[in-house]
Amino acid sequence: MSDVSINSAPRGASLSTQSWFWLIVCAGMVIRIVWAGFIPVEPVSDSSAYNTFAWNIVNHGVYGWNANEPGAYWPVGTSAVAALTYMVLGDSFLGIVVLNLIASFATMYFINRLGDIYFGRPYGLVATAIIAFWPNLILFTTILSSELYFIALVTAGWFFWERREGKVWVNLALCGLIWGLGSYMRPVILFLPAAVAIATATISRKFVQTGVRCIVVTLLIVLVVSPWTYRNYLVFGEPVLVSTNFGPNFWMGNNPESTGGYMELPEWVNGMSETERATALSAIAKGYIAENPIRFATDTVVKAVKLHSRETIGVAWNEAAIESKLGAIGPTLFKLVSTGYWYAVVALALAGAAVLFMQGGFFGLFHPAVGGWAYFTLLHAIIVVEDRYHMASTPFIAMLAALSLGKAGQHYCNRKRSAVGKAA
Numbered sequence: 001m002s003d004v005s006i007n008s009a010p011r012g013a014s015l016s017t018q019s020w021f022w023l024i025v026c027a028g029m030v031i032r033i034v035w036a037g038f039i040p041v042e043p044v045s046d047s048s049a050y051n052t053f054a055w056n057i058v059n060h061g062v063y064g065w066n067a068n069e070p071g072a073y074w075p076v077g078t079s080a081v082a083a084l085t086y087m088v089l090g091d092s093f094l095g096i097v098v099l100n101l102i103a104s105f106a107t108m109y110f111i112n113r114l115g116d117i118y119f120g121r122p123y124g125l126v127a128t129a130i131i132a133f134w135p136n137l138i139l140f141t142t143i144l145s146s147e148l149y150f151i152a153l154v155t156a157g158w159f160f161w162e163r164r165e166g167k168v169w170v171n172l173a174l175c176g177l178i179w180g181l182g183s184y185m186r187p188v189i190l191f192l193p194a195a196v197a198i199a200t201a202t203i204s205r206k207f208v209q210t211g212v213r214c215i216v217v218t219l220l221i222v223l224v225v226s227p228w229t230y231r232n233y234l235v236f237g238e239p240v241l242v243s244t245n246f247g248p249n250f251w252m253g254n255n256p257e258s259t260g261g262y263m264e265l266p267e268w269v270n271g272m273s274e275t276e277r278a279t280a281l282s283a284i285a286k287g288y289i290a291e292n293p294i295r296f297a298t299d300t301v302v303k304a305v306k307l308h309s310r311e312t313i314g315v316a317w318n319e320a321a322i323e324s325k326l327g328a329i330g331p332t333l334f335k336l337v338s339t340g341y342w343y344a345v346v347a348l349a350l351a352g353a354a355v356l357f358m359q360g361g362f363f364g365l366f367h368p369a370v371g372g373w374a375y376f377t378l379l380h381a382i383i384v385v386e387d388r389y390h391m392a393s394t395p396f397i398a399m400l401a402a403l404s405l406g407k408a409g410q411h412y413c414n415r416k417r418s419a420v421g422k423a424a
Contacts, residue, residue: 248281260303310387
């Protein structure tokens with residue numbers, strides 16, 4: 001059992017609970033399969049780049065824009081996974097859809113197990129339902145991207161971090177392995193163990209034990225990505241953990257012309273190597289922050305809000321296909337539904353955080369679900385934001401939303417039983 005569990009619901013296994021779980025999961029998977037049958041995969045924007053990288057791996061054994069320019073601007077994981085499907089299935093996106101479906105199932109499975117660990121089985125079911133019917137996650141079934149893989153890996157690793165069944169070292173090894181694989185998708189996962197450990201230790205007071213677990217998992221993450229780090233050393237002449245885009249992204253969010261979102265790189269970096277460009281742009285961002293600390297602080301807050309302002313990327317990257325099926329009104333309707341669901345879930349998650357506060361005071365907010373959401377929010381707010389960057393927080397938001405919904409349902413049932421008792 002988790003050190004931060006506040007179990008407020010029965011945990012006994014029952015056929016009805018299992019039946020509800022599989023009903024929810026099957027419904028969520030059927031919706032995704034129907035969507036995939038309705039909307040084809042048509043790579044645009046980042047998806048197009050991943051597709052290009054993947055085919056260069058297949059045809060030339062080189063990760064980069066072309067066979068003569070190996071690179072590491074973006075993490076290799078998504079392109080490597082896509083390349084594997086192309087090697088097996090040829091020029092087909094079927095493998096991409098299948099893997100997206102598997103990632104979706106894994107997220108639902110592990111979020112259910114985490115809900116059981118933290119709050120009790122009913123809450124796990126609610127969290128599963130939130131993930132199962134989340135419009136943006138459904139839309140990503142037909143998108144070649146890192147998001148669904150990363151969410152699944154974050155959730156699975158989080159489960160093994162909290163799991164108390166079996167051998168401790170096995171759970172830690174699985175957590176480190178899974179989050180290490182997540183680093184191949186998005187290296188921002190590297191410091192997630194620290195964020196979760198701080199939250200866990202603050203509540204459990206087991207600082208040494210939790211600190212050791214954090215160090216072990218972090219070292220395992222580094223070990224898992226070390227083959228790619230060595231490959232980057234051979235390519236660039238210096239070690240690069242996973243990718244070289246931190247400097248450019250850091251600059252995009254921290255320069256006098258920054259709006260907090262994506263920017264085209266300045267012309268003066270043309271001709272630089274990826275590592276030279278990263279170093280130069282990172283230095284400018286650091287200098288800007290040092291000279292404008294107050295503006296940096298206020299911009300960080302603004303970017304944190306902007307990060308949560310909408311959820312339309314799943315529609316945008318499927319827009320051409322949606323419009324071809326439903327006309328010009330189609331994308332607009334899907335954007336309204338997707339963002340409406342997003343606002344509702346965020347509001348419920350904030351209510352879930354309030355529940356933790358009411359139950360445990362200030363320290364109640366040091367729940368790993370809050371810590372994980374805060375970690376990804378702060379990280380991107382410091383660097384650069386786009387609406388898809390908040391997707392890494394999806395499992396943490398779903399867990400908190402499930403808590404508030406479950407508590408509301410529990411309160412309603414208690415009041416109903418009380419009213420019946422008084423009437424009797």
